[in-house]
Amino acid sequence: MKEYYSITREDALKRLDTDAKNGLTLEEGKKRLNEFGENKLLGKTEKSLFMLFLEQMKEFLVIILILASIASIALGETVDGVAIISIVLLNGILGVYQENKASNALKALKEMASPFSKVLRETVWREINSAELVPGDIIQLDAGDNVPADVRLIESMTMKIDESALTGESVPVEKKAAAVLAEDTSLGDRANCAFMGSVVTYGRGKALVTGTAMNTEMGKIAKMLNETEEGETPLQTKLNALGKLLGIACLAICAVIFGLGMLQKDPPLELFMTAVSLAVAAVPEGLTVVVTVILALGMQRMVKSNAIIKKLSACETLGSTTVICSDKTGTLTQNKMTVVSVYDNSRLYNVTGSGYSYEGEITSEDDEPVGVGVEKTLTCAALCNDASYNESENLIIGDPTEGSLLVAARKIGLSKLTLEKNMRRIGEIPFDSDRKLMSTFHKLPDGGTLMFTKGAPDEILRRATFIYVDGETRPITQEEKRRIAHANADYAKNALRVLGMACREVDEPSESVEIENDLIILGLVGMIDPPRDEAKDAVAVCKRAGIEVKMITGDHKITASAIGRELGIIDDDISQSAEGRELDSLSDEALREKVKSTNVFARVSPEHKVRIITAIKDNGEIAAMTGDGVNDAPSLKKADIGVAMGITGTDVSKEAADMILTDDNFASIVLAVSEGRTIYNNIRKVVSFLLSCNIGEILLIFTAMLLNLPVPLAPIQLLMINLITDAFPAFALGMEAAEKDVMDAAPRDPNEPVVNKKMAVAICIQSVFLAASTLASFIIARRHYGDEIASTVCFLTLVLGELFRAYSSRSEHQTIFKMPIASNAYLNKTVIISTLFVFATIYIPFLHPIFNTSFLPIAAIGLCALCASLPLVGGEAAKLITKRI
Numbered sequence: 029m030k031e032y033y034s035i036t037r038e039d040a041l042k043r044l045d046t047d048a049k050n051g052l053t054l055e056e057g058k059k060r061l062n063e064f065g066e067n068k069l070l071g072k073t074e075k076s077l078f079m080l081f082l083e084q085m086k087e088f089l090v091i092i093l094i095l096a097s098i099a100s101i102a103l104g105e106t107v108d109g110v111a112i113i114s115i116v117l118l119n120g121i122l123g124v125y126q127e128n129k130a131s132n133a134l135k136a137l138k139e140m141a142s143p144f145s146k147v148l149r150e151t152v153w154r155e156i157n158s159a160e161l162v163p164g165d166i167i168q169l170d171a172g173d174n175v176p177a178d179v180r181l182i183e184s185m186t187m188k189i190d191e192s193a194l195t196g197e198s199v200p201v202e203k204k205a206a207a208v209l210a211e212d213t214s215l216g217d218r219a220n221c222a223f224m225g226s227v228v229t230y231g232r233g234k235a236l237v238t239g240t241a242m243n244t245e246m247g248k249i250a251k252m253l254n255e256t257e258e259g260e261t262p263l264q265t266k267l268n269a270l271g272k273l274l275g276i277a278c279l280a281i282c283a284v285i286f287g288l289g290m291l292q293k294d295p296p297l298e299l300f301m302t303a304v305s306l307a308v309a310a311v312p313e314g315l316t317v318v319v320t321v322i323l324a325l326g327m328q329r330m331v332k333s334n335a336i337i338k339k340l341s342a343c344e345t346l347g348s349t350t351v352i353c354s355d356k357t358g359t360l361t362q363n364k365m366t367v368v369s370v371y372d373n374s375r376l377y378n379v380t381g382s383g384y385s386y387e388g389e390i391t392s393e394d395d396e397p398v399g400v401g402v403e404k405t406l407t408c409a410a411l412c413n414d415a416s417y418n419e420s421e422n423l424i425i426g427d428p429t430e431g432s433l434l435v436a437a438r439k440i441g442l443s444k445l446t447l448e449k450n451m452r453r454i455g456e457i458p459f460d461s462d463r464k465l466m467s468t469f470h471k472l473p474d475g476g477t478l479m480f481t482k483g484a485p486d487e488i489l490r491r492a493t494f495i496y497v498d499g500e501t502r503p504i505t506q507e508e509k510r511r512i513a514h515a516n517a518d519y520a521k522n523a524l525r526v527l528g529m530a531c532r533e534v535d536e537p538s539e540s541v542e543i544e545n546d547l548i549i550l551g552l553v554g555m556i557d558p559p560r561d562e563a564k565d566a567v568a569v570c571k572r573a574g575i576e577v578k579m580i581t582g583d584h585k586i587t588a589s590a591i592g593r594e595l596g597i598i599d600d601d602i603s604q605s606a607e608g609r610e611l612d613s614l615s616d617e618a619l620r621e622k623v624k625s626t627n628v629f630a631r632v633s634p635e636h637k638v639r640i641i642t643a644i645k646d647n648g649e650i651a652a653m654t655g656d657g658v659n660d661a662p663s664l665k666k667a668d669i670g671v672a673m674g675i676t677g678t679d680v681s682k683e684a685a686d687m688i689l690t691d692d693n694f695a696s697i698v699l700a701v702s703e704g705r706t707i708y709n710n711i712r713k714v715v716s717f718l719l720s721c722n723i724g725e726i727l728l729i730f731t732a733m734l735l736n737l738p739v740p741l742a743p744i745q746l747l748m749i750n751l752i753t754d755a756f757p758a759f760a761l762g763m764e765a766a767e768k769d770v771m772d773a774a775p776r777d778p779n780e781p782v783v784n785k786k787m788a789v790a791i792c793i794q795s796v797f798l799a800a801s802t803l804a805s806f807i808i809a810r811r812h813y814g815d816e817i818a819s820t821v822c823f824l825t826l827v828l829g830e831l832f833r834a835y836s837s838r839s840e841h842q843t844i845f846k847m848p849i850a851s852n853a854y855l856n857k858t859v860i861i862s863t864l865f866v867f868a869t870i871y872i873p874f875l876h877p878i879f880n881t882s883f884l885p886i887a888a889i890g891l892c893a894l895c896a897s898l899p900l901v902g903g904e905a906a907k908l909i910t911k912r913i
Contacts, residue, residue, distance in 0.1 A: 032180040032238045033209045033218045040180045040236055044164040048182055048234070051148030051166045060162035067161045067177055067240040069250040081121075090116055092275050099300065100743065145176045165237040171230055175222045178244040179235035181205035186458045187231035188427065189222050192357060193657040194245060195582035195633075199365060199429055199525075199557075200229045204461050214608055215245065215633050216582050225658055230414075230427060249634050252662035266782045267319070270715075274722070281726060285733050292736065318714055318755050322762030326707040333699040334691040336674070342686035344711060345669045347704025348650045349575060350775045352697065353641060353667070355655035356581035356588055358676045360595060360694055361557045363656075365428045367436035369524065369554040371515045372401030373497045373508070379436055382558050384422040386438040398440055400499045405551035408529040409433035410444045411451060412468045412480040417444065429525065432555050451478065455537025457544070463487065467544055469537035477537065481530045481544055485516040485552055488528030492549040496531075501548055515552060523590030524554035556587070559595050566695035567595050573701065574774030578627045578644075580637055582659060585630035592628040608632035611639065619643040637663035648779065654689075654697065656681055671697060698771070706766040708776075714758045715782055717837040720791045721754050721830050724798030724899075728826070731803055738815055740806045740822040742880040748869075753827045753862040757834035760855035764838055786913050790840070790906040794833065797902025802826045805895040809888060820870060820882045821892055827866045828896035831859050836903030841911070843904055 032040050037048075046052055052060070085094070093116050100109035145158045148166040158176035161167070166182070169175065175189065181203055188200035195201075195216040207220040215223075222228075222235060224246040241247055282303040289299040326343040330336070337343055357363050362383050370377040370390060377398065381388020390398050410433060415426030417434040424431030434444055451470035454477070459466035465483035472478055481488070489512060495504040519526045530547035567577050577597050581588050589598065589605045598604040605628040614622060620643045629640060637653075641663045644651045653660070653667035656677035661684040664670030672685035673692040682688055689696045725746060732740050741749075783791065805825040809818035834855060836844050849856070869879040876882060884892075 031211060032236075033207075033213060033221050034211045036208055037180065037182045037205060037220075037236075040238070041182070044236065044238070046164040046166065046236065048166055048236070050151045052162070052164055053150050057149055057160070057162055057165070060164060061160060064162055064240060064243075066159045068159050069247060070242055085116075092278065096743075161237055161240055163237055163240060163243075167235050167237060168232070169222065169228050169235055170232045171228050173228045175224055175226045175228065177224050177237045178239035178246075179222050180238050181220050181222060181233050181235050183234040185231050185233060186460055187233045188229050189226050190229045191216065191223065191226045192363070194223055194226055194659050195657075197357070197582055200427060202461050203231075203233065205233065212609060212612075214631050216631060245634075246658065249658060249662055252634065252638060267715075270782060274719075278726075281730060285730065288733060318718070318758040318762065319711055321759055322707060322711055322714065325763065326703060330687075330700055330703050333703065334689055334693060334696045335700040335703075336688040336690060338686055338688065342669050343704055343707045345650065345704070346652060346687065346697075346700050347702075347706070347708045348775060349652045349669065349701060349704070350649045351576045351578060351644050351651045352570060353578045353580050353637075353644065353651060353653045353663070354694065355657065355660055356579050356583055356591060357557065358656045358673060358692065359654050360563050360579060361559050361591060363557060363676055365432040365525070365555050366558050367432050367553055367555045368558065369519065370402050370405060370436070371512075371519075371552040371554070372399060372405055373495055373512065373549065373551055374399075374401065376515070377402055379439065381435075381439065382561065384417075384424050384431065384435055386419060386422075386435050388439050390436075390440055401496060401551055403440065403442070404496060404531075405529045405553065406433070406437040406440060406442055407447060408480040408482060408531055408550055409527070409553055410437040410442055411447055411453070411470060412466060412482045412529075413444065429527075429555065433527075433553065436553065436555075455539075457539060457541060459483070463541055463544070465541075465544055469534065477534050479532055479534050479537075479543065481532075481547060482527050485512070485526050485528035488530050488547060488549055489513060491545050492530060492547045494532075494546070494548040496548050496550050504549065512549065512552065519552065519554040520586075522554075522556075523584075523587040524556050527553050527555075529553065556590075559591055560694060562693060562695040564595050566698050567597060569698045569771060570701075571596070573698075573771045575701065576627070576649075578623075578629070578640075580629045580632055580640060580653075580663075582632060583630060585628075588628050588630040598627045604628060605630060608636045611636050616643065616646075620646050623647065634659045634662050638666050641666045650775070652697070654694070656692070660684075671700075702766065702771050705770050705773075706764075707762075709767065709770070710762045710764050712782060712787065713761045713764065713837055713840065716787050716791055716840070717758055717761060717830075717834060718750075718754055719783070720794040720798065720833075722750070723791060723795040724802070725749070725826070727795055727799035728802050728822075731799060732806070737807070737810075738819075740803070740819060741826070742819070744879055745819075745823050745881075748879060749823075749827060749830070753866060754830055756858040756862050757831060757855060760852060760858045761834065761837055763854045764852060786910040787840070789913060790903075790910050793906040793909065794899060794902050797905075798826070798829055798833070798899040801829055801895040801898035805891055808891060813885075813888060816882050817884065817888065819880065820884055821888050823879075823881065824866060824870065824884065824889070824892040825895045827862070828892055829899040831862055832896055833899040833903045834859065836900055836907075839907075841907065843907060844900075 041048055094113065097109045097113040097116065143158055144155050145161055146168040147154055147156050147161065153168065161177050167176070167179065182205055184203045184205040187203040189203055190200045191197050197216050201216070202219065203222065204219045209218060209220060224244040242251060286299050286303055323343045327337040330343065354360050364383045366382050367379050369379060375392050375394065375396065377390050377392050379388060379390050390402060413430045413433055415424055415430035415434055417424060417431060417438065419438065424434070437444070450473055453468050454471050455469035457467040464487045465481055467479055467481040470478050470480065489509055492504055494501050495508055516526050529550040529552070531550060532547050534543060570577050579588060579592050579597055585605055585607050592598040592605070604626055606622065606626045608629070608631045611619060611622070611632070619639060623640060623643045624647065629636070632640070637660065641651055641653055645668065651667045652669045652671055653663050654671040655664055656673035658681065660681050664672060664681060664684045669687060670685035671687045671689060672681040674682070674688045674690040675692045677688070677692070687700065725741070729739060729741070732738070802822055802825045806818050806822035809821035813821070835849070838847050838852060838855070869875045869881050870884055
């Protein structure tokens with residue numbers, strides 16, 4: 029069955045069994061409402077807080093800790109058990125808090141729908157709730173109306189509709205009800221249709237409702253939002269895999285130790301508590317909390333760079349981005365039509381400035397002053413114009429194309445209000461798409477009447493018999509027509525939208541289009557939605573950082589390619605650009621190859637955007653997607669990180685995104701990428717520090733068991749070390765400043781694990797030094813002070829060793845001597861706090877039974893300090909060794 033845009037209005041009415049003059053009956057309206065349902069977008073059921081919490085409890089490491097906690101409590105070790113389960117619950121609550129930031133994109137989509145509609149029922153125009161609209165209804169659309177459903181136009185009077193939020197088209201689209209289009213016509217080119225969520229900016233019309241609720245283009249987007257699952261970020265995946273590996277290793281070691289103990293005929297209860305100690309030692313309880321805090325602090329720093337991060341994990345993900353897919357309109361460009369050139373039939377003039385500010389000037393290529401030809405051309409542009417310009421607020425009311433003409437005229441001192449005082453408008457012939465012209469009639473001070481006409485250059489040329497050049501009017505020659513046509517063609521090659529300007533004196537206003545002949549051509553005006561001033565530099569920085577930039581837009585291929593070339597996204601190779609219809613014939617595998625060499629995708633639908641993002645991700649890339657329209661929402665959600673525009677962005681795009689740019693500045697993404705890379709580097713430092721601590725603890729207990737020694741540390745001591753004396757310095761490591769060359773390096777391999785070969789070697793070296801020095805202090809203390817004090821000596825040595833080693837962990841490459849000790853004040857403070865805390869557990873009596881500690885003599889403290897310095901040496905040695913790998 030053909031789509032509604034591919035059949036006539038009459039056939040569309042027959043298909044839906046309705047009448048354009050009478051509309052549906054009230055009874056038929058109720059019947060269809062029951063059949064099709066309310067005109068409301070549907071959402072999917074959200075998970076309850078309890079279900080979110082249960083999902084947090086399914087983590088492999090969490091299960092190990094829960095079992096260890098239950099076992100401890102059952103065996104009478106209540107303090108240990110309660111402490112372990114408290115940490116589990118804290119991590120679970122933090123996880124729920126992050127995941128409960130559920131997407132409100134569908135709510136925003138629903139708010140875009142018009143609450144009331146003017147509908148024809150039983151020959152009477154009625155205003156009803158838009159939710160009650162049904163397929164077959166006849167509705168009226170006027171300037172300013174939100175389109176309440178998908179419709180097939182049956183009447184259109186100079187109608188223009190803003191579809192930028194849905195299609196990415198930068199200017200309102202002209203509509204033509206009588207058109208019958210090809211079946212492969214793209215969404216942005218369906219001139220005989222209008223879509224839910226778009227806005228009528230000009231003219232009026234009557235339309236047949238063809239789709240409501242989820243059967244609209246907006247509904248398709250809502251469905252994609254429902255179906256698009258937010259997968260784990262690369263960091264989450266890697267940390268979860270690492271955690272599972274640690275858990276399995278922990279269970280294996282526990283089993284070995286339990287077996288050794290049974291062979292040595294050790295008491296089973298003692299063996300079980302040893303296994304619990306190992307489980308606690310192996311699991312980096314503080315890792316999740318520390319990483320969460322580092323990401324949260326990164327969020328705060330990004331706010332200063334005009335980036336609001338909605339999801340903590342997005343901080344890291346942005347830093348690993350290898351491809352940025354950007355919408356064109358409003359993201360790389362200003363979404364403000366701007367006149368950039370004027371041709372006065374003799375020479376070209378460049379127009380500087382951007383947006384709706386009249387700051388700028390008009391200069392010729394040969395530095396000639398602005399002539400009367402330019403003044404005459406822009407006078408026509410300002411007077412044959414229905415828009416208005418608020419100069420104090422740089423605000424355009426009306427069509428943005430007409431607004432840009434007012435701004436250009438103001439740059440040479442021509443104000444529409446002032447001009448109209450001397451040339452009052454007394455009539456007009458509105459624009460229509462058949463003749464492609466608009467004319468206005470103005471009363472001159474001498475009593476004469478002047479008609480100004482603007483429109484398509486080829487139509488102006490066809491009707492022109494005179495030309496205005498250098499202040500005089502004369503008959504136009506064929507050579508002059510060819511010269512003007514050539515200038516128009518040059519504009520078009522550069523993706524400029526071109527309007528011709530003309531005039532003629534008339535006796536009186538007329539409504540007949542026949543009067544638009546024998547015109548005096550005044551000149552041409554070229555305009556474009558220009559790139560943001562800072563976008564070109566931002567693209568260059570991305571390239572230097574090894575990040576590929578792709579433009580994905582609903583706009584025309586010529587326009588998109590021109591902007592892409594100007595920004596440096598593509599060169600002159602046309603093969604680097606593609607249209608949406610070309611993608612329809614490609615399989616998913618072919619598309620994966622296509623996206624490798626194509627950097628500009630034009631005339632794409634929301635479905636195309638999601639396919640493109642999916643193909644990029646399937647190629648192993650980390651994809652960021654920027655955008656501001658409703659049409660961007662599914663791809664924003666599908667991308668590894670979605671970036672929405674805070675000022676021009678729709679609520680839908682903001683809710684679907686992971687990050688919002690408060691200044692709508694593409695360049696702010698570069699700062700966010702830099703911060704993201706710094707965050708990831710700091711997270712690596714934290715992971716290396718914490719894992720070497722945990723593995724050192726495992727080696728300590730495992731080696732003690734092999735040597736038939738008592739377990740040096742109690743579970744509560746290990747837990748306190750992991751959560752306090754390890755976690756606090758780890759927080760400080762997450763505050764390290766950015767490396768100077770952070771944006772000069774290529775993105776890391778997305779498949780590279782957090783713990784790569786170099787880090788694994790460094791962790792092993794540091795763990796051995798930590799375990800050896802701590803075990804040495806334990807053995808020496810046993811000989812001199814007995815088991816009870818030896819356990820406390822081991823405890824203090826381990827804590828001090830990890831605190832000293834934290835200074836070495838500030839960099840994976842630089843030695844401690846190249847890093848000023850005062851440059852990380854956070855680390856200094858946390859080391860002092862952690863040291864005071866551990867000494868409090870030793871010298872405050874009521875804490876002894878809680879932490880299994882005893883008073884230490886001064887000589888024992890000296891032993892602890894001496895042994896604790898060895899892990900610092902191990903940390904520096906690891907840097908020298910890993911440099912050769």
